[in-house]
Amino acid sequence: MKRTIYEINEKIKKGKAFVLTANEAKSLIQEKGTKGFLNEVDVVTCAAFEMNANAIAYLNFGQTDPLIYFSSASINNVPAYVAGPSDLCLSCVAPSTENYKYGGAHVIEDLTSGKNIRLKSIGHPLEEYTNKEFDTWFNLSDLNHARILLNQGINQNNIIACNSGDKDINSHMGTLIGKLENSTFNSSSYLNPLINDPFCETIGIGSKIWVAGAEGIIVGEGSNHNPEQKRNDYDIPVGPAATLAVVADLSDMDSKWVRGGFIKSFGPVLYIGIGVAIPVLNESIAEKLSIGDENIHTTIVDFSIPRRAKPIFGQCTYEELRTSTVIINRKPTLSAPLSSMAYAQEICGLLKENIMNGKFFLTEPTTKINLNKKLKKMNPRLIEKI
């Protein structure tokens, strides 16, 4: 049996679509097999609530009187980059000059929750744009528009971080206690959209997704896109692989799903909820949806050496990791996640509800994601090559 996205959308309009969360889908496939599952289910919702560092917000302010052409600006003391006479770009990882634990990600959280925040700006002394300084309080409703580009919005799998050295390390994967005392991983594994669709068959450029309550659109491959990562027997990559870039409007977002965070010895990061609806179009997609934690592998990486190529301790499954003890180098080690499974499950449920109530429709991707790209490395080059 096969179905198209158009047919599914017609069903959603009539309120007859059968939607399941990724969690419910796994147990139904086990019960009925892929064929039975394909006959019944139209859409499966997947979600992730992971840490984002590669994100910028684009804010368009209304013009002042007299006119201003920003030369430098800061929002809540977080420096912003000028992108036009009255446009600013705000990086999520930019720290505030007053408080190093507050950064661009927190400004975005404050914006979505409707808080009043402060803009301090200096203008170029030009002939048309004569305003030299402008200081104001504003909130999201005062802006023409505010959108966010999550350049690594969706990640396919990630690594497990541990530390075999003597000293503790504060890394982007949290605090890693020395002598392999703990390990952290950062993926929503079986709820992750790209694990449920490992070859991006239904997700592509132009796909509409759920971003923190607003509608977002996938605009292409993201930062550190590495689709040539080794895959296991179930076609799931064993480490960081494909990533997708997402654009969404801040003004429709629910502040519950947008949170600024601070990682010690790394800086401000943005936690944002992402939900993707995967249409169950054919048997091969149904088969991919059946893969559970026991068949998703990930690579154990030793962070004790601060270099690009790090030692590896082999692989293990997410099923082992979720038991909170994993054997690394023959030593039982505490393992804990860094991405919120509780929120991811909640988002799956919310998106399912939205689809069943006819508020969210699926879209056909306009272009496929490029899965033949190589991840490049940056090495110094001392002479200019002609």
Add this chain to the structure above:
Amino acid sequence: MPRKKKNQGESSKMSKSDSLSLRTRRRVILSFPPSVLQTPITYILAKEYDIASNILRAEILPEESGKLVIEMDGLPENLDKAIQRIKEFDIDVTEIARKVTFDMDKCIHCGACVSVCLAGALKLDKNFHLEFIEPKCTVCEMCVTTCPVDVVNIDI
């Protein structure tokens, strides 16, 4: 620095359930009567109980009663024995209870604090929500600095 490490030597043989063998820190106020002012308390703590004591405040005047606020860092069983021993000197011991509190409304249940809780006081339950088992907490404060959204606080 807040630090929680297993006792040296046998660390590799110990299982995780051996959480009692972790070093913890406890703050106490010692009130000395004039008669015991000469007792070398910190020396006894270090020599006999392997306790590192950090003096936070001291008000001892000759021929008068004194007050000493110290932070003792050692194994829990040694801390108990040491406090008992100090009491035998007629020194009044008041413990300053410190507590870790979680602002659950702001928590995103990510699990970053679980990764550093070697005492096993923090866990994710079946629905992946954070669970704090307070009796197991040794107030090592590792979770306070690890929490990305700043929901862990120390109550004194």
